[in-house]
């Protein structure tokens with residue numbers, strides 16, 4: 001049993017109320033942890049610690065080298081603790097260990113190393129005005145950030161927020177998702193070991209309504225970086241209005257994978273499968289709609305069905321497992337409900353759609369394929385957030401673009417074609433923040449990450465994170481005696 005406390009001002013502490021909540025192992029739904037259940041008073045305590053660390057502590061006042069060194073130490077400690085962190089993430093979230101160790105944890109360490117280097121790029125510009133002025137801009141940290149994370153890849157996502165936030169001199173309070181608290185505690189332990197000053201990084205566990213909402217409403221918090229559902233993002237913006245917060249919103253998606261008949265179909269098949277079934281399909285950038293050109297539809301679907309039926313689903317601790325259990329029984333019910341909806345709308349269940357044989361415990365859901373989906377069906381429009389692929393035929397480029405753009409989301413898109421010009425035409429026409437041509441989602445941390453439409457507000461990564469976590473200030477210096485209007489002198 002894990003006993004998880006908050007991390008406030010450099011110390012591990014219980015909730016002031018002493019309340020706890022339970023976290024479950026999604027493979028068994030057995031309780032594996034007692035987690036401090038944070039309320040407004042715990043949030044207040046953490047924000048005050050972060051505020052003091054920002055207003056009078058050393059962190060925002062350190063130079064780039066000093067802060068960068070400490071962040072690199074965090075990265076090294078993540079690597080050192082990777083087996084233990086992976087084990088916790090697999091227990092708590094059910095993502096297959098091969099994907100946690102091979103993807104999420106190295107990326108978490110890389111996030112800290114990458115933004116450690118970015119500390120040197122906190123530079124401004126100068127604006128000479130002849131001999132009369134020299135004006136310049138500089139970037140200052142914003143203050144205290146509230147970082148609110150979802151339960152999918154929680155460890156990686158907490159580092160994706162904390163690394164730039166801290167690198168640019170801010171302090172923060174992380175509120176992890178209530179269904180996946182364990183590895184936020186690992187990050188707190190790593191940061192404590194790295195010896196960051198107290199109050200710079202704080203974690204308060206708890207539920208959205210009782211811990212997340214007070215963090216958003218707190219007048220001591222300047223910026224909210226949120227990743228989660230679109231509807232939650234809307235509520236957060238409403239709740240933060242009274243204290244006029246700055247936001248980054250990384251929200252839901254229903255991203256298309258578009259395969260044209262001239263594509264390298266073997267690679268397109270690999271890419272389309274990985275892009276929706278990896279991370280148990282619980283990924284914001286999942287290519288959850290597969291648009292296939294009519295001439296290749298039947299053959300491609302045949303191969304797809306064979307491959308999907310062979311995806312190894314089971315114990316996420318087994319290195320050979322490709323799909324593990326869904327996060328929670330409520331989420332399982334949601335997916336099962338979508339199967340009835342899809343059938344009711346005329347979608348053809350071409351595999352999966354329920355509990356796989358032989359996996360009676362836990363939240364296992366077989367990798368699922370729904371073919372002959374028509375634009376406008378709910379399974380085509382709504383984010384299911386699981387190992388479910390909706391397949392839609394299209395005639396030509398114009399129709400593919402129309403279908404791809406016909407949803408409220410606009411996070412990612414994947415285009416497969418050997419026609420270079422068409423690949424780029426389609427990429428430019430897609431209403432999404434990010435597109436990959438002839439590739440699954442291979443991240444380059446220098447490029448802007450984020451969504452358009454209802455998939456988000458703002459971009460993060462590299463210098464794009466300056467917009468969120470720094471205040472751009474202009475300083476104007478008069479070099480000589482420029483004319484000043486003499487009001488009141490007649």
Ligand code: NAD
Nearest residue numbers: 149150151176177208212213228229232250251252253284
């Ligand atoms: P969620 O919106 O239910 O919860 C996310 C976080 O918000 C949790 O920590 C939760 O406790 C908190 N929360 C809930 N209500 C709140 C409130 N009123 N005030 C403050 N905080 C509140 O999302 P989820 O189910 O945990 O995660 C899945 C969603 O996240 C999917 O929609 C997915 O697409 C999205 N996501 C997006 C990205 C991206 O980069 N765009 C990345 C990962 C996940």
